[in-house]
Amino acid sequence: MYDAKLEVSKLLAPHVTGLETQEIYNMLEVPPNPEMGDIAMPCFRLSKVLRKSPVQIAEELAAAVQENEHIERIECVSGYLNVFLNRSHFIQKTLSHILETGKGYGSSDMGKGKTIVIDYSSPNIAKPFHVGHLRSTSIGNSLYRIFEFMGYRCVGINYLGDWGTQFGKLITAYKHWGSEEAVKKGLVKELVSLYVKFHQEAEENPELEEEARQWFARLEQGDEEARRLWKWFIDISMEEYQKIYDLLDVKFDSYNGESFYNDKMQPVIQELKDKELLKESQGAMIVDLEEEDLPPCLILKSDGSTLYATRDIAAAIYRKNTYDFEKCIYVTGVSQSLHFRQWFKVIKKMGYDWHKDLHHVPFGTVSIGGEKLATRTGKIVLLEEILSKAIEKTLETIEAKNPNLENKHEVAQQMGVGAVIFSDLFSNRIKDVSFSWDEVLNFDGETGPYVQYTHARACSVLRKAGDADVEVQAGLDSTLLSSEEEFQLVKTLAVFPDKIMQALEDLEPSVITRYLVDVAQNFNRFYHEHPILVEDQAVRNARLALVKAAKSTLSNGLRLIGLHAPERV
């Protein structure tokens, strides 16, 4: 990949005493306004070392530098050295790289031989799948695709909430008020209402709680009826979740949930004892974290039973042994931050230096109309409902604008679902989000459909160009792409690899989402200003090359955030 910044650093380095090319590289920045240049070097910091004014340094540097094929000209403006790139050279290098790499543009093999474990989605069995779950699912799925694109082997784990006292409650409720027919008919919805009914009834009949405890105990002891019901509830839930995962186009490599670790916690508890980390406190067993400046981590309740930290620790050790990961990533709500910080430290105290490879990737809370989502109060918006509304709206738009589209239902699904995922991945994951129907169902501006539409538009031109597009690479004369819009678009396309790296380092898919809007805007500006399918074959080929490069970038980027890039919409 052509790296203009690197070329500029190489050019400047010999003239700046005491600084390596790499250091210069890190100093370079992009001017706020394109009219000021393409790459800038602020000279203020050098001022102290060189005992000269920044203005003087910039001017001397500009005079000393031999301009070469990479550079058009250099200007000095109040302490900045502003470099204007040789546009046609830059365009030539950048476009040919993108066209050569195509579907692989932006990818790398940096992760070769390394494994990333990503724990995401992880819904609780017998609970409805709502907007809140979408965040973990979409963020985790995108990280999966980003790491995979960069050559890592990824293991996606859906750590299902398939164990715990809620199953005692559910079985109790089922035995009292449920029936096989009702559950078969109502599925998860019926399970939820049984669960809600349990809580209502338990307010007046506390003995129900005791009954639930007993049912859970029977489940733990392997009681046949309890196991059968438990398994059944899981199957019903999974079937429903699977429909949603299919819609979202999200996959997992493992569905090992909480129950998978039931028999893996005792050895861990023993290990903690052997390492003398376990301490009795108020009847419970804890790991003291005072020297880490954290509250203690609870490992065993006073009745001897395990807690979620126990399970997470056992799971982490199992995953390390099984996958030998480079990183293990947990995508959950920000409310669990302390919990992760605590048990990560327990791993550290156990003497595992891979504790530093454990990463919590928190995201903000979803609220609706200022209120938090809660299954119990019924204050939820089901994801299924959102997706179907979005798909429906997309279909209406297609009927209005492109009624002859062949696979309109498939496309409506890809765009409707895309709109929802896109808006979920648009802002920094840590920000709290307020769910709004207007926003999710708005397809103008910074939205998934806008980017997908732009991509389809590019495809449409390439299609109309017919076999001319075969000549695109050979016929590229980059001096013909001389307009501002064309240059800006190429500049935007060129930073795709940087954006992927940033998203990967920050574990932040929104970097890509926002970048795609940037590409689409630049493409549409270009598209609007310059006719592509013109008579002049040379101009036509040059512009087609640009369109093709933009198309590849858009489609690669969309895949990284989990969206489809349909060729016709």
Next chain:
RNA sequence: GUGCCCGUAGCUCAGCUGGAUAGAGUGCUUGACUACGAAUCAAGAGGCCAGGGGUUCGAAUCCCUUCGGGCACGCCA
């Protein structure tokens, strides 16, 4: 009470390893379809970057503090 996070245009958000005149989208007011797709493009209005101190040649960005909001702080996950 303690800790962590957030506060930027009416609204939703970028920008936060310090750099030039703080950017998008949306909404509002206008203009552009006999055109390669108007789910588009262009123009306008809209800001004491929550307030106050400090560090610096330079602060939306770093430090301190106040205010406002969220979350968490032992037997739920």
